Amino acid sequence: MTGIDDPRAAYWNENYRKYWQERVAEADTGEQSQVQKGDAPTEGDWVYEKVFAKHPFKSGRLLDVGCAWGRMFPLYRHYGLRISGVDISEAMIEEAQSSHDKQEDIETLKVATAEALPFEDGYFDNLVCVAVFDATYQHLALAEFLRVLKPRGRLYLTGKNNLYAYDDELALAAEVGARSKGHPNYFTDLAAMRLALTKAGCRETATYGFARRGDFATFTHSTDLVAPFYEWFLVIEAPEKPCKSDFPPFSSEFSQTYRDLGAHK
Ligand SMILES: C[S@@+](CC[C@H](N)C(=O)[O-])C[C@H]1O[C@@H](n2cnc3c(N)ncnc32)[C@H](O)[C@@H]1O
16 A cells, blocks of 8 residues: 655654554543553543434445544444545554455545545545544645535534643643654634634534543533633534535644643743
């Protein structure tokens, strides 16, 4: 298989797969991460199962953007969907292919980026992008997601908010740690993104805010999204007509919290 000519790919091809597999494996085992010492655990599959059950997929096709090795595919299989996945990492897609390619419900597994999806307009009924959006050029990725979705298709999207609590030490440590590892990490100005979505004719059908780092893993959430909060999970319905929107940038490499604390020197 050939990779893509994108300078970001190397990071995700190297040690990241092992790291993320270990993080997912320890998701429901204890209070603190052993892989990222002292950090909160990441969210286990049950959290996603809960949201997908409450806000069901439309029947038809689903695209998982940043699918890694296809961790979520067994969850989609349960809904009888035609599954496609893309990931910037060749190593991840190779593993997804060796584990899932023989399954009848797999349509396409490809190396591609969220910002340039190799699919025609209006192809998918559902698009899932979880634990990935914060690594993308968000305004470009969002426009692509809406382009490849059918009218009224469903988008399941998670990310990090640009203003989290000043005393959320785990969140701050994660931001500092990501930067020191060269991990692509962008924080969303959620008010700006939601306004852009509304202007494009989208409808938000579910809203979850997770106040502090670690709350996503325990599904401790609120639905009002009053800042400060750390993570968010939205379910969005695409507009009634085919959508080809350009969005202004609404994310930044440094969170507002980090800047306010004067950590940005
Ligand atoms: C934290 S993992 C999440 C994987 C999977 N969605 C999950 O929840 O287990 C992030 C994944 O996004 C991929 N990724 C990062 N940036 C991307 C981009 N711009 N386009 C597509 N995939 C990307 C990485 O290679 C990695 O597999």
